[in-house]
Amino acid sequence: MVDPVTMRRTGFRLLFLAMAALVIFVRILPFRIGTAPVPAPELLTLTTFAWVIRRPEYAPVALIALVHLTADILFMRPLGLWTILVVLGCEYLRKHSNIPSELPFPVEWVMVTMTLATMIAAGMLVQAVLLVPQPSIGANALQLIVSAAAYPIVVVVTAFGLGVRPAGVAERDAERKRA
Numbered sequence: 279m280v281d282p283v284t285m286r287r288t289g290f291r292l293l294f295l296a297m298a299a300l301v302i303f304v305r306i307l308p309f310r311i312g313t314a315p316v317p318a319p320e321l322l323t324l325t326t327f328a329w330v331i332r333r334p335e336y337a338p339v340a341l342i343a344l345v346h347l348t349a350d351i352l353f354m355r356p357l358g359l360w361t362i363l364v365v366l367g368c369e370y371l372r373k374h375s376n377i378p379s380e381l382p383f384p385v386e387w388v389m390v391t392m393t394l395a396t397m398i399a400a401g402m403l404v405q406a407v408l409l410v411p412q413p414s415i416g417a418n419a420l421q422l423i424v425s426a427a428a429y430p431i432v433v434v435v436t437a438f439g440l441g442v443r444p445a446g447v448a449e450r451d452a453e454r455k456r457a
Contacts, residue, residue, distance in 0.1 A: 290336040293440060294329055298322060298345040306352055317413075317421040319428035320394065322349055323364055327390050328429075328436040330368045331375045332444050342368055356410055363397040383433070391426040398422055 301322045322345070329337040346361040371393060375381060398418050405412040413421075436442045 287335055290333065290442065291338070291341060294325075294337055294341065295345065297325060297440070298349075301325060302349055302352055316424060317417060319425040320421065321428065321432065322346070323360075323367075323394065323397075324390070324425060324429050324432040325436065326364060326368060327371055327393070328433050329442055330372050331381075331386060331390075332436065332442050334372045336442065337368070339365060339369070356405065359401055359404060360397075363401055367393045367397050383430075387426070387429055390429055391422070394425055395422055 305318065305321070326337060326342055326345070330342075343361055343365055346364045347358060349355075350357050350359070350361055371389065374389065375386070398421070402412060402415070402418060412418075
Protein backbone atom coordinates (compact mmCIF):
# COMPACT_ATOMS: atom_id res chain seq x y z
CA MET A 279 0.00 0.00 0.00
CA VAL A 280 1.07 3.52 -0.67
CA ASP A 281 1.58 5.74 2.35
CA PRO A 282 -1.14 8.46 2.48
CA VAL A 283 1.48 11.19 3.00
CA THR A 284 3.36 10.06 -0.12
CA MET A 285 0.13 9.82 -2.10
CA ARG A 286 -0.90 13.34 -1.05
CA ARG A 287 2.54 14.75 -1.84
CA THR A 288 2.54 13.11 -5.29
CA GLY A 289 -0.96 14.40 -5.98
CA PHE A 290 0.00 17.96 -5.15
CA ARG A 291 3.17 17.70 -7.24
CA LEU A 292 1.03 16.63 -10.20
CA LEU A 293 -1.35 19.51 -9.43
CA PHE A 294 1.62 21.92 -9.45
CA LEU A 295 2.66 20.52 -12.83
CA ALA A 296 -0.90 20.91 -14.16
CA MET A 297 -1.12 24.49 -12.87
CA ALA A 298 2.21 25.33 -14.48
CA ALA A 299 1.06 23.80 -17.77
CA LEU A 300 -2.15 25.85 -17.61
CA VAL A 301 -0.29 29.11 -16.92
CA ILE A 302 2.17 28.41 -19.76
CA PHE A 303 -0.65 27.45 -22.14
CA VAL A 304 -2.68 30.59 -21.41
CA ARG A 305 0.38 32.80 -21.76
CA ILE A 306 1.30 31.47 -25.22
CA LEU A 307 -2.23 31.89 -26.58
CA PRO A 308 -2.41 34.77 -29.08
CA PHE A 309 -4.84 36.97 -27.13
CA ARG A 310 -2.89 40.20 -27.46
CA ILE A 311 -2.81 42.09 -30.73
CA GLY A 312 -0.19 44.81 -30.81
CA THR A 313 1.74 45.90 -27.78
CA ALA A 314 0.20 45.83 -24.33
CA PRO A 315 0.64 49.01 -22.24
CA VAL A 316 1.10 46.95 -19.07
CA PRO A 317 3.16 43.74 -19.03
CA ALA A 318 1.62 40.57 -17.65
CA PRO A 319 2.68 39.46 -14.16
CA GLU A 320 5.10 36.57 -13.75
CA LEU A 321 2.30 34.20 -12.73
CA LEU A 322 4.40 31.05 -13.07
CA THR A 323 7.11 32.42 -10.80
CA LEU A 324 4.58 33.77 -8.29
CA THR A 325 2.76 30.42 -8.20
CA THR A 326 6.05 28.65 -7.60
CA PHE A 327 6.92 31.05 -4.78
CA ALA A 328 3.51 30.58 -3.14
CA TRP A 329 3.88 26.78 -3.24
CA VAL A 330 7.46 26.83 -1.96
CA ILE A 331 6.59 29.10 0.95
CA ARG A 332 3.47 27.18 1.96
CA ARG A 333 4.46 23.57 1.31
CA PRO A 334 8.09 23.20 0.15
CA GLU A 335 7.78 19.42 -0.16
CA TYR A 336 5.14 19.86 -2.89
CA ALA A 337 7.59 21.76 -5.15
CA PRO A 338 10.98 20.03 -5.27
CA VAL A 339 13.89 21.74 -6.98
CA ALA A 340 13.97 19.32 -9.93
CA LEU A 341 10.29 19.93 -10.69
CA ILE A 342 10.74 23.70 -10.43
CA ALA A 343 13.74 23.58 -12.77
CA LEU A 344 11.90 21.38 -15.28
CA VAL A 345 8.81 23.61 -15.34
CA HIS A 346 10.76 26.86 -15.69
CA LEU A 347 13.17 25.48 -18.28
CA THR A 348 10.16 24.41 -20.34
CA ALA A 349 8.76 27.92 -19.92
CA ASP A 350 12.09 29.44 -21.05
CA ILE A 351 11.94 27.34 -24.20
CA LEU A 352 8.29 28.10 -24.97
CA PHE A 353 8.51 31.82 -24.14
CA MET A 354 11.75 32.13 -26.15
CA ARG A 355 13.69 33.67 -23.27
CA PRO A 356 17.46 33.23 -22.83
CA LEU A 357 17.65 29.50 -22.17
CA GLY A 358 18.13 28.68 -18.51
CA LEU A 359 18.72 32.21 -17.21
CA TRP A 360 15.30 32.72 -15.64
CA THR A 361 15.27 29.06 -14.58
CA ILE A 362 18.45 29.50 -12.56
CA LEU A 363 17.19 32.73 -11.04
CA VAL A 364 13.86 31.11 -10.06
CA VAL A 365 15.61 28.11 -8.50
CA LEU A 366 17.91 30.41 -6.51
CA GLY A 367 14.98 32.60 -5.47
CA CYS A 368 12.91 29.57 -4.43
CA GLU A 369 15.75 28.15 -2.38
CA TYR A 370 16.22 31.52 -0.68
CA LEU A 371 12.52 31.66 0.16
CA ARG A 372 12.48 28.02 1.23
CA LYS A 373 15.32 28.66 3.66
CA HIS A 374 14.10 32.00 5.02
CA SER A 375 10.35 31.54 5.19
CA ASN A 376 10.45 29.22 8.24
CA ILE A 377 6.88 28.28 9.07
CA PRO A 378 4.40 30.31 6.99
CA SER A 379 1.73 30.21 9.68
CA GLU A 380 4.11 32.19 11.90
CA LEU A 381 5.04 34.60 9.10
CA PRO A 382 2.60 37.52 8.69
CA PHE A 383 1.38 37.91 5.12
CA PRO A 384 2.73 41.47 4.63
CA VAL A 385 6.22 40.24 5.57
CA GLU A 386 5.88 37.34 3.13
CA TRP A 387 4.65 39.73 0.43
CA VAL A 388 7.62 42.06 0.89
CA MET A 389 10.02 39.09 0.97
CA VAL A 390 8.61 37.73 -2.31
CA THR A 391 8.66 41.19 -3.93
CA MET A 392 12.28 41.81 -2.93
CA THR A 393 13.30 38.34 -4.13
CA LEU A 394 11.58 38.98 -7.47
CA ALA A 395 13.22 42.42 -7.73
CA THR A 396 16.62 40.86 -7.10
CA MET A 397 15.96 38.20 -9.72
CA ILE A 398 14.91 40.78 -12.32
CA ALA A 399 17.96 42.94 -11.57
CA ALA A 400 20.30 39.92 -11.78
CA GLY A 401 18.71 38.87 -15.08
CA MET A 402 19.14 42.38 -16.47
CA LEU A 403 22.76 42.45 -15.34
CA VAL A 404 23.59 39.11 -16.96
CA GLN A 405 21.85 40.12 -20.19
CA ALA A 406 23.67 43.47 -20.22
CA VAL A 407 27.06 41.81 -19.70
CA LEU A 408 26.35 39.34 -22.51
CA LEU A 409 24.93 42.10 -24.74
CA VAL A 410 21.59 40.35 -25.12
CA PRO A 411 18.70 42.60 -26.18
CA GLN A 412 16.36 43.17 -23.24
CA PRO A 413 13.36 45.23 -22.22
CA SER A 414 13.96 48.66 -20.74
CA ILE A 415 14.40 49.24 -17.02
CA GLY A 416 10.98 50.90 -16.95
CA ALA A 417 9.29 47.87 -18.52
CA ASN A 418 11.00 45.56 -16.03
CA ALA A 419 10.03 47.84 -13.12
CA LEU A 420 6.43 47.90 -14.34
CA GLN A 421 6.40 44.10 -14.56
CA LEU A 422 7.73 43.93 -11.00
CA ILE A 423 4.96 46.24 -9.78
CA VAL A 424 2.27 44.27 -11.61
CA SER A 425 3.69 40.99 -10.30
CA ALA A 426 3.85 42.30 -6.74
CA ALA A 427 0.23 43.43 -7.01
CA ALA A 428 -0.82 40.02 -8.35
CA TYR A 429 0.88 38.01 -5.58
CA PRO A 430 -2.01 38.25 -3.05
CA ILE A 431 -4.41 36.96 -5.72
CA VAL A 432 -2.07 34.06 -6.48
CA VAL A 433 -1.87 33.24 -2.77
CA VAL A 434 -5.67 33.28 -2.39
CA VAL A 435 -6.11 30.96 -5.38
CA THR A 436 -3.32 28.69 -4.16
CA ALA A 437 -4.49 28.51 -0.55
CA PHE A 438 -8.27 28.54 -0.88
CA GLY A 439 -8.80 27.29 -4.43
CA LEU A 440 -6.20 24.53 -4.51
CA GLY A 441 -5.82 23.81 -0.80
CA VAL A 442 -2.08 24.39 -0.59
CA ARG A 443 -1.88 25.63 2.98
CA PRO A 444 0.95 25.51 5.50
CA ALA A 445 1.31 22.19 7.29
CA GLY A 446 -0.30 21.90 10.69
CA VAL A 447 1.51 20.68 13.77
CA ALA A 448 0.31 17.08 13.28
CA GLU A 449 1.43 17.04 9.64
CA ARG A 450 4.86 18.44 10.54
CA ASP A 451 5.28 15.77 13.22
CA ALA A 452 4.29 13.05 10.73
CA GLU A 453 6.80 14.40 8.21
CA ARG A 454 9.58 14.44 10.82
CA LYS A 455 8.84 10.87 11.89
CA ARG A 456 8.76 9.72 8.28
CA ALA A 457 12.06 11.42 7.36
